[in-house]
Amino acid sequence: DSGVTQTPKHLITATGQRVTLRCSPRSGDLSVYWYQQSLDQGLQFLIQYYNGEERAKGNILERFSAQQFPDLHSELNLSSLELGDSALYFCASSVVGLAGPYEQYFGPGTRLTVT
């Protein structure tokens, strides 16, 4: 158990809908990262938050948005869903968001299926 929690574990929804994925980082971790893993593919970095502020952005679609709240949990919002958005969405956290070899600890992921 990495200490990072994600809810829900599974999510099935229809095209055009909007969903929210939730992540709680490990205790003490200020940084939260979101990744997308499509079937049998590598991980695509979406976005990073550090202590409530956006710190880095990857290949995140405009239909997707995220935020980190004062209690440090984070939410990833996916809207106008398309079939291609079906994937495993990971949240990871690390001690700090600045330079350093601090490894990221991954949650179990949320499997999103868009039908």
Place this chain on the structure above:
Amino acid sequence: AQTVTQSQPEMSVQEAETVTLSCTYDTSESDYYLFWYKQPPSRQMILVIRQEAYKQQNATENRFSVNFQKAAKSFSLKISDSQLGDAAMYFCAYRSVLNDMRFGAGTRLTVKP
């Protein structure tokens, strides 16, 4: 932009033998961090080993070690005394000092009993 390439989509090793997984990356930065993550069938991402680019010494974690060649931009993972539990997808990852993390496409490792 940094890219990470894992040229071996699949690898196979006999139990108790040694296997090496390859990873190359492209970057113009001099300071960065490299990682190997393991993803078993449960899909959980598990950190295997990490390497700071400024360190010349190769990292080692029990049966796992890396061969870091900075000039060649190569970061291979060696698994010694392979065990059935080592069977998984292995991802090489590059992290810049700005925290942008890039993953390779992965190598699926099969361990034969």
